[in-house]
Amino acid sequence: MENQTPSKDLFVPVERESEEQHEIGRPSLSFWRDSMIRLRKNKGAMAGLIMLIIVTIMAIFGPYMNEYTANEQDLSRSKIPAKVDGLGWLGLDGTLSQIEEGDTVEAARSSALARFSNDEEFTEINVLNDGSDGGEARVEAVHDPYAAKGIDSNFWFGTDGLGRDQWTRVWEGTRISLYIALLAAAIDMVIGVAYGGISAYYGGRVDNYMQRVIEILTGIPNLVVVVLMILILDPGIMSITIALVITGWIPMARIVRGQVLKLKSQEFVLASQTLGSSDNRVIRKHLVPNVMGLIIINTMFTIPSAIFFEAFLSFIGLGLPTPQASLGTLIDEGFKSLQIYPFILFWPALILSILMIGFNVLADGLRDAFDPKMRE
Structure with missing residues (x-):
């Protein structure tokens, strides 16, 4: 059989307009947009986010949903169930x-x-x-x-040993715990990112001295720092916040330092320096944005740790003074009558568990969303 050469008429080029030749057939996705799409597909992370939003809204508006105040005492209605x-x-x-x-x-x-x-x-x-x-x-x-006891009104979470409304105290305690945790996490992020970025970017002697400071602070237990703050300052929100800030930024600084050491030798950093960008601009505009995913993830893990640390301090008597309420002080009060009146402990423990689970599940979802290897 003879080979037949295909006719040129079978190959006709498709005529396209010049604008169509540069069209992108698929919409482009930025890193952040792609991460948010993958985060929304994570049902566990979305469930944790919804729980956190509900608890935050209740912490803001919950104390105003009835006529009782947090410190209103009435022994005639003490230890009333929900x-x-x-x-x-x-x-x-x-x-x-x-x-x-x-x-x-x-x-x-x-x-x-x-x-x-x-x-x-x-x-x-x-x-x-x-x-x-x-x-x-x-x-x-x-x-x-x-x-x-002739009580006509309802107490949605019951009352404590002094007859104070648990609904109001639980949500005000949640508000204080969230405030301490978010404030400590924000300060940790600012200090840790600045310290780790400067240490890694300049390197050499600067990095050596700054890392020795971190090693000294790491050797001091957090509980010792808290006790010292309480001895110097009065027990309260300020002393707990300062104690969390003194050593809480160290993990963030180490993470940022490791990433900046890896990125500072990249071509885009060299190009920016060649064009005359200052060190401050290189760190803010080029290095920090490239480690923002890890910064957000580490911050999300820091918040539940701070909430639990504050609750632990209040539980052992080193936290907020009475009659201020936080989740830790409420759990401490409920623990004293756990066997007879377990409902006093149940509600603050439930809210604390929801916060811990919500933040950790959301942080896991953010970690998976920001990891390119997890992309389908």
Whole structure:
């Protein structure tokens, strides 16, 4: 079979306008836009962000949603459980229950009523086991403290030992904890980015001296710094914030230093220096933006650490003085009556857990979104 040469008429060039030749068939995506698209696809990170937004909104407006103030005391309504109309099926019916065992139903009944000062008028007795099967009798006493104390209004999170409204105190405590954490994280970011960027950019003797300062500060435990601040200053928000700032910026400075050391020898930095850019401009306009992803991620991990550190200090008595409320002080108060009135501890512990989980899940999502290797 003879080879047939294709006719030139089969190959006709497509005529295109000059403008069409430079059109981009697909819209271009910047690094930040592409990262945000991938972040929105992360369901866990979005769930954490939604939780944080809800808690933040409640911390701002929650204390104004009822008529009680955070420090309004009334011992006649102390240790009242949470009650919300229409949510009794969730256990928010304002009742207290006590289950006791005894040789007889009467013995178990007397033990169950003893917690409520034998107030039978406002206590319902449910016999769970009458002992007829050979075992011990079990009786549940369900007490209504709202009716017993003549309280008409509802307390959505209950009250503490001094009769203060837990709803107001929990959200004001959340506001203070968020304020301390965000302020400490912002100062850590500013100091850490500036310190690490300058140390890595200039290098040599400057870097050597600045890193020795970091090594000295790293050797001082945070708890020792906090105790020193409390001895010098009065216990409060300022002393905790200063203690967090003194050593909290060190991880950020080390991360920025490592990245700047890697980037400062790149061609775009050399080109900027050749064009006469000052060192300040090179750091601000070229180096810091290229490590902004790591800065944001590290800041998001710093915030829950600061919240937990403040709660820990308040729990051991080194935090805010009474009657100021934070999540740590509220957890400390609830822990003292955990076995009898666990609801006093439950609500601040729940909010603290939501904050810790929300920030950590969102930080994990940001880390994956800013990592080019995770791109589909």
